[in-house]
Amino acid sequence: MSGDPRIEPTMVKAPHGARTMEIEWADGHKSVLPHEILRGYCPCAVCQGHGGTIHFVPGGDLSLRDIQQVGNYALQFTWGDQHDTGIYSFRYLRSLCQCDACKPTFSPGSVP
Structure with a gap:
């Protein structure tokens, strides 16, 4: 792990049929992430292009079917x-x- 408790999840919960995902972090914070935000800010090149700036891209199916950990x-x-x-x-x-x-410091890609 990173050693930074702000970016070390201790629990991820995304119940089937729900429209939000919850993440509890090692620093005690709990994030409730609406699927609309997750999908709209998808960081992939198909959604964001190669410009480097993250933009909200509306649309797409908001049903979360699977979650896999990457490393x-x-x-x-x-x-x-x-x-x-x-x-x-x-x-x-x-x-x-x-x-x-x-939310007052919301900026996709940065951690306060």
Whole structure:
């Protein structure tokens, strides 16, 4: 792991049929990530291109079908339309948090 408790998940919960995923972090923070945010900020090149700037891209099937861990640093999701090319680092997932404490500094790709 990274050694930074802000980006070390201790629990990931995404119940079948739900429209949010919850991540509890080693620093005690809990992120509730709506599927719309996860899918809209998919970091893959198909969704974001190669420009480096992350943009919200609406659309796509928001049913989360599968979650796979990628090494010790990321998660990969398979959506209902079989889109599965985004690899979401734990740092990136933390940056997508929409809670009241995080939202004022919301900036995909950065950790406060």
